[in-house]
Amino acid sequence: MRLNGVLIKWNVDKGYGFVQLASSNQQMFAHISEFENRRRTPKVGDEVSFNLQKQSDGKFRAIDVAYVRETMDWFLLPIIVIAMGYIAAVGYASLETQLPVQISWTFALLSAITYLFYAVDKRAAQKSKQRTPENVLHWLSVLGGWPGALIAQQQFRHKTRKTSFRVVFYLTVTVNVAAVSYLALDGHEFWQWTERFDSF
Template identity: 40%
Template sequence: MGTAMRLAGRITDWNDDKGFGFVMPVGGGARAFVHINEFQRGSRRPLVGDLISYHPGVDARGRTNARRIRHAGQKTEAPRAPSRVPRAKLGLATLLASAAAAAFGLLPAVLAGIYIAMSALSYLMYRSDKIAAQSEASRTPEASLHLSDLLGGWPGALIAQQQFRHKTAKRSFQMVFWATVVVNLIAAAWLLRSGLFAALTGRIGG
């Protein structure tokens, strides 16, 4: 897209906790949905009344979205170098490694199954919350996302966060998210080393 296609608009609504709002074009026209992830890297948090420029786009439901957003007077960002370890690759690698470890008897198959099942659940929860954010529908509580991640769904959450560009810009959420990853790994290691996991699965199986 060329620069001639950029529109100037003013933010008329903004929910900072949820990271989205709406912009009205200065020259008139339909308002567009604004998401924090579409702001150029290094941008400050937006406020109601801010003047921005953006590329108009249309989502799968036919609604107008604001993309590649910049604050008025903000310089164009240089192309960003790709991340060395993208979230999706890290999440997928974790799931594949756990499945391989289970296949070779290095990890209980039940534990690998828990990670895969909980990752699928977390992925679907993030996807649902992203859709709800774009349509202003009822959201999935962050506590529910964190609980699912804590119980082993964090690899799926990593995949969803990158694929849907969801929750990656909210620092407070990311701090809690990575804390759940650390706690989950420590808990899993302790359960395995103590023999408690084997005892629990043995009782369930028996």
């Protein structure tokens, strides 16, 4: 069960501080490595949520620390440009090649759905509830929802530290981009086959 608190002390040079529970005056040690968003510097007064971990000396420390009220950082802008740029590129390719125009709309819809799946999974992780299987997230990405996944990962700071997940995620991106490129540039036989199939 996640707890809420306020950062009451922070040593910028050493990268640690103390969080005070919202429900009491109890203070917990918190290290910068446990903050999900390390692109911004923690400051006194930040409202955070966190889990507790008991140390060998019997004391507790705050782990998996997340900011409760976090605005969109400017670093997210290039991520959005990349994600939306890919969907726009697919749309343009559908006008210039044999690629069906429906694909760009499908990718946009899948991206929105994938974004929501990540948001729900992030909330479930914070509340220690049932999680979305990673295979579901990967299938959504490989089918065309990876732009939404990319935005959600960075905005929610979710699924960004697990190496095995990141490797598979970028593999799904590669497979999707390669498949779309093939169908757009050299997919004549595939489209002829689908046309023959539709004629039955």
